[in-house]
Amino acid sequence: MSIVREYDNFLELRKQETSNFLWISKKWNPQIAFKQGSTRPSPQYHKDAVLNSPKIQDLLEQISLKTNVPKVELEHQVKDILDEIGYEKKLKVIRWLGLILTKICLTVLSGIYVNVEQVEQIKNQMGNCPVIFVPTHRSYGDFIMMSYLSFQYDIEIPAIAAGMDFFGMWGMGTLLRDTGAFFMRRSYNDDSLYWTTFKQYIYQLVSKGDLPIEFFIEGTRSRSNKSLTPKYGLLTMVLKPFFFSQVPDIQFVPIGFSYDRILEESLFAFELLGVPKPKETTSGFFKSMKILKENFGNIYIHMDKPISAKEFFGSKLDRSVHNLTPLHKQEVTEDEKTLLPPLAYEILNRQQKVLVTTVFNLVSLVLNNNLAYETELLSMEELACDVKWIREILRSLGGFTHTTNIERSIDDCLKTHKNLVYLNRKGKLKLVRNPISQGEINHKKLKGHYLSDDTMTYSVPFVTLQIYINPILHYFIDIDIILVILDTRPMNEDELFESYCFLRCLFSREFITFAPKDKTAFNAAMNDAISLNLVNLNNGKYQLANNKKLGMLIVNTFYTFYVSFFATLLILERLPSVVDEKSILANVQKLLEDAIVDKHKEFIHPYSLNLDTLANCLNSLVDEKVLQKTRRDNVNAYEINKIKLKDVKDNFARYMTRCSIEERCQIINKIHLQNKL
Amino acid sequence: MGENSQKNQLNGPIIVNSVVPKNRQELIKWNGWGYNDSKFVIKGGSEVYFSGRRYPIGEQRLPHIYGWVKDVFDVDLSTAVPKKFNDLPDEKAYPNLNVTPEILEKISHFNISFSTKVIDRVIRAHGQTLHEIYTLQNSVFPRIPDVVIWPTCHEDVVKIVNFCHENNIVIIPYGGGTAVSGAPECPPDEQRTIVSLDTSQMNRILWLDKENLVGCFESGIVGQDLERELKVLGFTTGHEPDSYEFSSLGGWIATRASGMKKNVYGNIEDLLVHVKMVTPRGTLEKSCQAPRLSCGPDFNHLVLGSEGSLGVITEVVLKIRPLPKCQKYGSIVFPSFEKGVEFMREVAKRRWQPASIRLMDNDQFKFALILKPESSYFAHALDAIKKFYVTTIKGFDPNRMCVMTLLFEADEKQVETNEKNLYDLCKTFGGFPAGETNGERGYMLTFVIAYIRDLGLQFEVVAESFETSCPWDRAVTLVRNVKHVVADECRLLGITRFLINCRVTQTYDAGCVIYFYLAFNHRNVGDPVRLHGRLETRAREEIVSSGGSVSHHHGVGKLRRKWYGSTVSEAGVGLYMAAKRQLDPKNIFATDNLVTQAKL
Structure with missing residues (x-):
């Protein structure tokens, strides 16, 4: 990833135009993902095709024989399921929502920055095969922004895989559905009629649909602002038409969303500590509308170069294994399933790499270290100095921080986060501590230990701050492990690597990695550690070197x-x-x-x-x-x-x-x- | 030559005067496709004609070609300088002759015509793949036959095969020279003497049995001779592959050929009643002419598709049919390729197929318009069509619509019913009949299209076709995948000007046949043969991955050998090799087709 990156602020355009309404009612002739036949498939067409597919028809006949339920009745069940799942497309709704969103964004955001050049390139290449948008998922903002961005750049609004829990929110479910969301139940029961229908629906959308499809490979929103281990369910369903040669290729577009301030930050802090997630309700949503009066800084969106499934699998994949049996009698093979993890991790890695680092990420890193492990509080000047220092280090590790003037960016982000960080009377930085009273808590709903109000009051600000450190930790984890090991004693490379493998395996889910025992990652980290003067070689043994400041920061x-x-x-x-x-x-x-x-x-x-x-x-x-x-x-x-x-x-x-x-x-x-x- | 030759023959075999002379180059291009007098020519800068009067578009201006070639391939025919090709090769071009005087001496005693002249040998060293034609035009073959021999009957062949077996001499059978699999090519590393056994002088009609509707033919007879002679007697075999003007009966069997009208008459395996194949271990044949036998595995099917590797096909008993009373063309246009395929599938389901039913994709549909001999400018023509369809029949996108061509052959009444059925049914799929002329032109183009490659080759545009068969439900996706992979690969190779289109050419109960055309401009990109090889390989890999076969009727030869094993299984390869070792223990039919010599 090149360090020079260009982002355009498309909110600027909205600010400058005389009428947002004119923009939102622009002629809509978007780029579609995968051209089909002579007419564009409609949402209803897809539902009908699923119902009439040999897969579903065969299943219904079987169930009907087994249970004596007439097939017509079962067909009604499938239709109901499809109505529960299926997306709709109402341009009017999209436009109105777009207008409201524009107004909101203009109030609470300073900018929405997008790497437009790549977006345009992706758009120009679309049309010949399914395109799957795979964004990071660290806020509800993600899919709203993804659709908003698509509208901005005249890309067809994607069909989005959403959890059924959304549907519980009164009105929101319908709104989301009208803008292209389709819904997936979360429960993992063995309702085979439901799951066969759902899978067939995805098969239909990928092979016969023309919209881009969007799903979250981590399966859920990350509360920690770190990448989660991938889930393979939807990925398998999406890839099935490719494995079955029903589409020429599938392009996966990793997308990184980063936020100066996450809408759900306090909610996440609570959830991380084990206070159960409140049910998503519309009133809850409106509550969150209230906080939209605050300032949320910038949003950065980076669309990475697409990963072609065909290219990625190359000769490891033999699609001809499906030639001898009717396709609807087949499922994805075990061999094919083994191909998924490398792809999933590649997508996740690319997401992490393209994510823009915000200045507040750096501020949090420095501030957290100071508050937790240093005796003297930081002044603004000291903070700025350290932020500049760590920014350079991050840059050398491949991270990109978006700022034109670091001092101004620090000021801006402290304003944005004034609910979390403040300057005390002595001009030193401290965390805002609001007393937390949990009131009556249903202990059955707790996932862990009942933490006292004092503990919560003390912990929530730290946890919230940590949420902003987490997205950049993947740059440092391998180095940290090396430092921690060498802190015990100097050792040669083989010993070091053995210990590294042990710790890296243990942390492989916390800091996701596909190959914890991979020597190349280790070697890269060693090179970085040496060039940052964290580690050096002495008499054939590696030992800690002089850059104690950085070493301490990382280890802390x-x-x-x-x-x-x-x-x-x-x-x-x-x-x-x-x-x-x-x-x-x-x-x-x-x-x-x-x-x-x-x-x-x-x-x-x-x-x-x-x-x-x-x-x-x-x-x-x-x-x-x-x-x-x-x-x-x-x-x-x-x-x-x-x-x-x-x-x-x-x-x-x-x-x-x-x-x-x-x-x-x-x-x-x-x-x-x-x-x- | 070529006129009916039956006047003076009351009894006994009919000696057929072939259209194609023994010195093939007198009639047929030695370094391209088809008749010497038939080709696309540029006159006065940018006017393109098709010369000769053999085809309906002969000697007519084809004004749309110029603009089309410019648009699609970025070649300006008015300024581009045609490439200079090799002259007819003489003895200097191929100085090596790998045969001893003793052998030649012995051959001369057979009293069978033979030659060691370079021109005769080069002409029989190849088929019609791009790689072979390009080599003829621009370089030399690494290996050509040493001797060409022209047997005139089964017994001659027996003598030659026995002699070669005794002396460990390689035989490569040669029929019409139209193979597109590399089958007739000599393996470059073959150290032994190679004899090209040209069957062209073995082309008599030995007898006709009008009672049982069968005829016995020698294998060297070419399609147009066979049909012309039968026509006089009121019969036809109905076997009409696109190459039938030049391809031979023996070749059809050896590659498992398929004819355009197979829906009425059957493919070559359906027509074949009996076949004699001369092998080093004797002649493989049967004891009777029964229409079907239950007597162990049918060895006809060992001969069919043997690609010259097991022996020489000499005499063949084929079914014949009375000439149809009515022959009529037709066409239907569809809003999209997908709709056309759906219709075809339905027709096949109902078994309503006429003699031939073909569906061109949108690109081929447009290409067919290009070859229209009309004076109006191309854009004009297309605009007119656009207008017509868009205004008159709503919803037809000129960039998506497709045309289907039909050929009916039966009694008038049957044709009428068939027509009505199809034209009624097509409406369900958004299609409508588009007239006889369009249909007829479609079929004429089949023959003419083969000539256009020679025009392209002069201007750095190479072209090739390849085909496959697949189940019905895979057809549309297979086409889409192949086009995608070709476009992708072209991008990777830096090819910016290319064309990939297709038509569905045959229907079966369980699937269909798809025929692709691929052409590209290789100016400043690299060696076109290598580039094309890569493109075709990638396309074939995609075909196989998408549920298609290695070939429907072109055969395997050397070009598609890579996929033979995976297609027939390891046990299948073993079975083939066992047959090969049994029939040809010294591997004198060292054609290297199907399985490489290294494995034999």
Whole structure:
């Protein structure tokens, strides 16, 4: 990725024009993704085609025979399902929403920056095969902006895969549907009629539709503002027509959305700490409309070069395996499924690489380090100095920060985030701390431990700040691991790489990587660490070098993740060998809360409480076969392999010598826990 | 030559005076397609004509070609200088002759005509692929036959095959020379003497059996001779591949050819009742002329598609039919290719196919207009059509519409019913009848289109066709995928001026046949043969990935060998090789077709 990037602010155009209405009512003749036949397929055409497909018809005949339900009745069921799923396209609605959105954006945003040149290139290449937009998903803003951007650049508004939970919002479901959203149930039941219909609908949209399709490869909004491990369900469905040679190719366009300020930041902070997500309600939506009176700075959208599925799979894919049986009798093969993870991770990596770093990301990194691990608070000048310094380092690692004048950008972003950061009377930067009262809380809805109001009051600002650090951590994680290892003692490359693999595997879900044991990533990180003077070679052994300031910053920043992992390992060690997920999470959070409260002993970062990281740790341990996951009655439980766990814990403890939490580690009695619930 | 030659023959075989002389080059281009007198010529700067009076568009101005060539290929025919090609090769061009005087001496004792002249040998060293024609025009073949021999009957062939087997001499059978698979080419590394066995002088009609409606023909007879002679007697085989003016009966069998009118008469395997093939282990034949046998695997099917690798086909019993009472053309236009295919599928479902039914895609439809001998300017013509369709029949996009051509052959009444059925049905698919003339022109173009490559080659435009067969439900996507892959690959190769279009040429109960045309301007891009090879390979890979076959009727030869194994399975390759070793233990039919010699 070249460091020179050009972005145009298309909100500027809206600001300058005399009438937004004229723009929104412009002649609409958009570029479509995949030209079909002589007439453009309508939403209803797709539904009819799904119903009449041999796949669905065969299934209905079978069910009808088995259950004695007349086929006509089953067809009605399918029609209902299709009406629940299917997108609509109402240009009028799109235009009105567009107008409202324009007004809102003009009020609360300073700019919407887009890499127009690439967008135009993508647009020019569209027309010959399905195009799939795959944006990062870190805010509801993502798909609204994606459609808005499409309208701006005369690209057909994509059909968007949305979760059914949206539909619960009164009126919103219909609005979204009218602008091209289609809906997918979240529950993973075995309603085969529903899922066969849904899959066939996707097959239809990809192979016979002409709209771009948009979906989120992480499956859900990331609350942590970091990339999540990919989900393969929709990706498999989208690729099926290509595997079956029903389309010539599929172009995946990775897209990175970054926000100076995320609409849902406080909501996310709560959720990360385990306060359950409030149901999406329209009144909730209107509440969020209130905060639209505030300033949200800029939004940066980067569309990356498309990834051609055909090129990506190359000769690894043999599509002729589907030649000998009718296509509707076939499913994606196991061989084909093994091709998905590399593609999914490639998309995620590209998303991460193209994401624009905001100045506030850098401010948060510096400020967090200061507040957590330094004794003197920062002045504005010191902050600016460090932000400039870290920006250069990030640039050398391939990151791109959007700013023309860093001092002004810092001022701007502090204004945008005045709810989080303020200058005290002495001119030093501090976090805004608003007392939090949780009131009556239904303990059953908690995912983990009940955190006290004090803990919440203290933690929420830190967690919110961390949300803005998280998107740039992938630039540093490999270096951090190397530094942490070398902090124990100097060692040769083989030893170093072995330890690196251990930690990288453990963190492979927290900081997503497809190949944690990949030497090329390690080598790249080593080169960076050496050229940044973090590490040097002495007598055939690598050791820490002189750039202590950067070294400290990196290690400090990641320390919270180590603490979370360590606490999880400690708790698992002490729990019985079969245990439910909630007990684990509650115990870990309890342990950490106590440690956080006891500030004299050691500073424990409140972000270590976040359930995302704890869940990632558990999943990594499942990957490593330390845990075995089972699901019964909608409850996750784990069987712990204590021998393997001890190995992992002892190995990990080598990097946690400074950490004191083991001393205070006790298990909340199971009965006591249940009483509390 | 070429007139009916049956006047003085009351009994016994009919000696056929072939249109094609023994010295083929006297009638047929030695370095291009078809008759010497028939070609596209440029007169007075930018006027394009088709010369000769053999085809209906002969000696007529074709005013639309100039603009079309400019638009599509960026070639200005008025200023571009035609490329200079090789002269007719003489002995200096091919100084090597890999045959001993002793062998030649022995051959001369057979009293069978033979030649070692370079011109005879070069002419029989190739078929009609782009690679072969380009080599003829611009360079030399790495290997050509050493001796050309012209047997005149089955017994001659037996003598030659036995002799070659004893002396370990390679035989490459040669029929009409129209192969488009590289089949007649000599393997470049062959160290043994290579004899080209030209069957053209073995072209008698041995007998006709009007009671059972079969005839016995020698394998060297070419299509137009066969049909002309049968016509006099009131019969036809109905086998009419696009190459039938020049291709031979033996070649049809050896490649599993398909005729345009197969819906009425059947493909070559349906017409074939009995065949003799001379092999080093004796003649493979059957004991009776029964219409069908249940007697183990049918070895007719070992001969069909053998591509000269197992032996020489000498005598063939084919079905014949009385000439149809009525022959009529027709055409239907459709709003889109997809609609046309849907219609064809429905016609096949109902088994309503006339003798021939073909669907041209939009590009071919436009191309057909280009070859219209009219004085008005092309854009004019297209505009008029545009106007007509857009105003008169709403919703027809001139950049999407397609035309289907039809040929009916039957009793008048049957033709009438068939026509009515089709013209009624087509309305359901948004089509409407577009007249006989359009249909007739469509079929005429089939023959003329083969000549246009020679025009292109003079101006750095190369062209080739390839075909496949696939299940009905894969047809539209296969076409779309292939066009996409060709466009993609052209972009990668830096080819900016290209054309890829297709037509659906045959229908079956279970699928159809798709015929592609590919052409591109290779100016400043690189070696056209290499570029084309890559494009065609990528296209074929895409075909196979999209559910299509390696070939419907062109055969495998050397060009598509790569896909033989995956098409017939490992066990299949083993079976073929076992047959090969049994029939030809020394591999004297070292054609290198289907499976490479390295594996034999």
